[in-house]
Amino acid sequence: MTPDAGFAALAATWPARAVRDLGPVRLRDGAGGGSRVSAATLEGPFEARDIEAAEAAMHLEGYTPLFMVRAGEEALDAVLAARGYILADPTLILAAPLDALDIAAPEADWPPTADQLALWADGGIGPSRIAVMERVAAPKAVLDHPGGCAFVGRHGSVAMLHALEVAASARRRGVGRALMEMAAGWARAQGALTLTLAVTRANAPARALYAGLGYAEVTSYHYRRGAA
Known part of the structure; x- marks a missing residue:
């Protein structure tokens, strides 16, 4: 990609x-x-x-x-x-070809449930970011797993994962990995060839998870913020 x-x-x-x-x-x-x-x-x-x-x-x-x-x-x-x-x-921005990923049948739907909204809210993903998801015109879904959820959309041959959130009580139990496998399953069902995501350089645990799953850096960016 x-x-x-x-x-x-x-x-x-x-x-x-x-x-x-x-x-x-x-x-x-x-x-x-x-x-x-x-x-x-x-x-x-x-x-x-x-x-x-x-x-x-x-x-x-x-x-x-x-x-x-x-x-x-x-x-x-x-x-x-x-x-x-x-x-x-x-x-x-990390990406991996779907052929190189472990894939699971997704539990996917739209719109998000009250439980998913509450989980996202606990992680700081509030109404303004849910509104971003609602604006997406492309194919999209919420992925659901006990203790976690994520948002995924497709643009052409590329599917992109956003807002992966795991409840504090469910961490270190493979929930993030399971959601990633479901994202790959959803992407394949949608006809995508690649699954991608964005992660901050500072998020070492997430970067380690993604590297272990076969994701590699495609490009990068940062922000420059001016005076108010």
Whole structure:
């Protein structure tokens, strides 16, 4: 899977409420759904004035300026750093071909149940992020396992996993692994070829789980956050 395919799947399976382009900068209205759906991205060659215009627009709309800086965008990163933007949440996009994964028949449905919503809420995934899931126009499902749940969607040949949550009382019991196998089963049933996900570099336990299951880094990104 290419980096572009990974970012396309990310955008399609975890979408902003609204998107508009201001010159080469794509602005997003995340409606409180977190950095992934709120960060601006660079979509073409730029000049410093383009960044200034985007920054002004975010301020005008009541947002703290926030950019997603993808691997290879060193020039953008340098400009933002020089403007005082703080680096945040270095993140990896990992992927694996379905043929290389253990697969289980999924317990999958939509919309989420009250129990799943409560489990997500306990993990900090509240109504604004549930609204992100509701906006997904592509095939999607909630995966269910005793003590855990996750959200999955498909964009073309790529399925992407989000919001994997395991209750504190069910951790270290194989729930995360079981959900990953169910995600692979759902992806195959949907005709996907690859399963992908995003994980922060700081989340060592999750990275160890995914590496053990055969996932490898495809690309990476981080955020640059400006002054409020």
